[in-house]
Amino acid sequence: MARRRTLAAAAALLAATALAAGCGQAGESEAAGKKKDLTIGVSTLGQSFPFPAAITKGIKAEAARLGDKVIEVDAQGQAEKQSSDVQDLIGQQPDGVLLLPVDSGVATGMADDLKRANIPTVAVASQVGDPKTRKLTDVYPGLVALATQDEYAAGRKAGELAVQAAPKGGPIAVVEGTAGFAETQQRFRDFLAPAKEKGVELNVVARQPGDWLPEKAQSACQNMLAAHPDVKLFYAESDDMGVGCAKAVKAAGSKAAVIGVGGSKLGIDGVKSGELYGTVCYKPEDLGKRAVQVLHEQLTGAKKHDAEFVTYDTPSITKANVGDCLPQW
Incomplete structure (x- = not known):
């Protein structure tokens, strides 16, 4: 009789342990599956310029599709203001930054500051670094990627x-x-x-x-x-x-x-x-969308990028094939 009570107690304990473990696994699985809300900082060279404005339009559209929040600052075509804008973004600690440089040379300091702040950064539409000494495809160290046209x-x-x-x-x-x-x-x-x-x-x-x-x-x-x-x-x-x-x-x-x-x-x-x-x-809206995708992949771990050159095809257009280019800006 005592032996049967002991076995019953052991079985009950085992079942309770298994149930607890099962509940724990379900909870962990639910937590792991929950998507972290991402915030992306965007430092644009100037929304008054049609081309970067179209890029930003693509950025916002893709970020909305992915569920990412966007914080935007506008340099208004001034490199000095952009440097200040980037410092403001660093203070807000976004998960990542998209940088559309006003001045490629000045942008190296911004990229360095973002790297020191451990904020993954994708340069968009323009190179970071002196074009006289750095090839377009030689992406500035520390950047996740450069997403641009092949100029x-x-x-x-x-x-x-x-x-x-x-x-x-x-x-x-x-x-x-x-x-x-x-x-x-x-x-x-x-x-x-x-x-x-x-x-x-x-x-x-x-x-x-x-x-x-x-x-x-x-x-x-x-x-x-x-x-x-x-x-x-x-x-x-x-x-x-x-x-x-x-x-x-x-x-x-x-x-x-x-x-x-x-x-x-x-x-x-x-x-x-x-x-x-x-x-x-050129297709600036498509470029903006691709830049967001690359940064989102990096932030979520879906795909790792390291100073990667990301581009797209830019066909030549004359009156003979003008229908092949649908303007995005």
């Missing part, structure tokens, strides 16, 4: 368009972006390569900044045409500048072709109307 490839595709527009070569002029922007150098680096490979001599006789703005580009092209009325082609490093330059070309009665970069609505409309010979199609 070298885009410049080469613009150069291919230039050979099509001026197959016999001749004098050309370049409307540059703002000094300090990595893209100003990167979009020109391989621009002349297609012409050299085909034995076409494109002689750059003038270069002036248009600061990414149509009005300034129009003025720059007026000045360059006054000094070099025989220019056969203008290479504008953005569509906005290309459209401004096209106005100067038309006003001067010049037959010079104009090539842009970006695939903006303004640029695509210019290609359709014939103001621009062609452009290179």
Whole structure:
């Protein structure tokens, strides 16, 4: 009888232990399955500029889809303000940061500060580091990734368009972006390569900044045409500048072709109307979404990235295939 009571007690204890263990496992499984709410800081170079504004639109859309919260600060095109903005973000301790640099060189200090604060960071749309000494694909150490266009490839595709527009070569002029922007150098680096490979001599006789703005580009092209009325082609490093330059070309009665970069609505409309010979199609909203995906993967452990170069295809566009580029900005 005593033996039966002992066995019954042991069985009851075993069942209770198993039940407790089972409850514990269910609780742990439930906790493990619960998704942590993530906060992403976004330091944009300037929402008044159409391209970064479109990137931010893509960022917010993808963050909302993933359930991530976004804290946004706007540098308004000023590198000094962006440095201050990044310090503010560090103080708020977001889980990660997306950095759209105003000045690639100045951005190295911001990236270093974020790394010291143990905040994973993805640079977006522009390189961190001096473009004169660091290749675009050589991502700055400590960054999770650089998500951007392949500016070298885009410049080469613009150069291919230039050979099509001026197959016999001749004098050309370049409307540059703002000094300090990595893209100003990167979009020109391989621009002349297609012409050299085909034995076409494109002689750059003038270069002036248009600061990414149509009005300034129009003025720059007026000045360059006054000094070099025989220019056969203008290479504008953005569509906005290309459209401004096209106005100067038309006003001067010049037959010079104009090539842009970006695939903006303004640029695509210019290609359709014939103001621009062609452009290179960028997709800023898609880029913003991809940048969020990369950072989200890093933060959740779904996929690890370490100074990774993340890009997408940027096709060249003329009137013949203009329907292939649906403007996102």
